[in-house]
Amino acid sequence: MERSVFIFSDLDDTLLQTQRKCGVSGPLTEAAVDREGRPLSFHSQEQLLLLRLFKACTLIPVTGRNLEALGRIRSPLFSSYRVTSHGALVWDANNALIPEWESTIRGEALIWEPRMQRLLAVMEGYQRAEQVENLRFRIIYDAQIPVYLSIKGSPGQLSAVEEIVAPVWVQEMGGKFHRNDHNMALLPPYADKGRAVKYIMTLIRQRCEGPPLFIGMGDSLTDIPFLRACHYALTPQNSQIQQEAWM
Numbered sequence: 001m002e003r004s005v006f007i008f009s010d011l012d013d014t015l016l017q018t019q020r021k022c023g024v025s026g027p028l029t030e031a032a033v034d035r036e037g038r039p040l041s042f043h044s045q046e047q048l049l050l051l052r053l054f055k056a057c058t059l060i061p062v063t064g065r066n067l068e069a070l071g072r073i074r075s076p077l078f079s080s081y082r083v084t085s086h087g088a089l090v091w092d093a094n095n096a097l098i099p100e101w102e103s104t105i106r107g108e109a110l111i112w113e114p115r116m117q118r119l120l121a122v123m124e125g126y127q128r129a130e131q132v133e134n135l136r137f138r139i140i141y142d143a144q145i146p147v148y149l150s151i152k153g154s155p156g157q158l159s160a161v162e163e164i165v166a167p168v169w170v171q172e173m174g175g176k177f178h179r180n181d182h183n184m185a186l187l188p189p190y191a192d193k194g195r196a197v198k199y200i201m202t203l204i205r206q207r208c209e210g211p212p213l214f215i216g217m218g219d220s221l222t223d224i225p226f227l228r229a230c231h232y233a234l235t236p237q238n239s240q241i242q243q244e245a246w247m
Contacts, residue, residue, distance in 0.1 A: 004210055005057040006080075008197050008226055010218035011065065013180070014236055015051065015076065016041040032073045043075065051076055054215075060200065062087070062193050062218070062226055064178070064185065066142040067095060081200045085140065085147035086178065086185060086222065087193035090200060097143055101199060105145060105190050112188035113139075113146040115173050119165060119186060120149060126164055132157060140185075149186040158184050178222045180240055187222075194225025201229065221245060 009015055016031035022044055029048060032041035043051070059076055062083040070084055082091045090101040116139050123137045135153040139146050151161055158179060169175045169186050176187040185191075197216075204212055216223075216230035219239035227233035235241040 004208060005054075005213045005215070006204060007054050007057045007059045008062050008083075008200075008214065008216045008230060009059060010193075010220065010223050011061055011063045011070075011073065012041065013219045013239065014217050014223075015047055016043055016073075018042070029075065031075045034072070040072075057215070062197060062216075062223070066140060066147065067091065068142075081203070083193065083196045083200070085142040086187055086191040087196040087226070088147040088188075088191040089142050089145065090196050098199075098203075101196075102143075108188070108190045109145050109147075112175075112190070115169075115175070116146055116149045116186070116188070119169055122165065122168065123151065123161070126161070130160075135161070146188075148188065148191050151184040151186070152182055153184075154182065158182070176222075178220065180220050192225065193218075193223060194229055197226035198229050 013021065018041055019028065022028055022042055028042035028044065030039045031043045034040040058080045059078060060081050060083070061070060061078055063070060064086045066085050067089070070082065080093050083089070084091065088105060090098045092098060120137065120139060126132070127135055135151070135157050137149065137151040140148050140150050151158065153161065161184065162177070162179065165186065166177065169177060174189065176189070178185040178187060201214060214230040215232045215234070216227040217234045218224070218227055219236050219241060221240055221244060224241065224245065227235070
């Protein structure tokens, strides 16, 4: 039986980050690599101390990364469930999709993939009309399931894009969006970290002999739903949550 303390944690900008975001708190430790195997993300000394504090706990990643990108994480290591693609997919310890979850999500994706394609066409038209350079967008697939529409650009470009896509994606279609730094993700309703974490909590409770303790860690506004589901919640200093949600 797994340990009775479970840490549900976002990864990027919570437990690791690019060198540009690391600051000057001391030596850095490699945490993730890019597609070519080059160091990309690192742990700060504070993050290493936090991981050491939770060494006796079961760490479950709750990340915007797809499974392939999660596989490029070198530290920390995971031995239990994992949540990828902003909560769209739930995997077991062997990187196999939970069948019940997979069946549900594939059904919902049949409705939302055409909507993502529609927004993709909107973005292509906008880029042609405005001749916007260095704006990248594509539908992200995980296990051949469309999980979200990724848009990357400068903060100014993303602000302009938000004015165009938000009325359609959020108000008309009922989707959500996540924006942080140079990244924006248009999320279908099934890309929901809170929903995924609550599902895993149910599975854990079914096999634990005693009541488990759930701790959540995250930095973004889209992490708040799963943080609220936990008994305790942590957020990094100067995170999006601190800057925009704390009063």
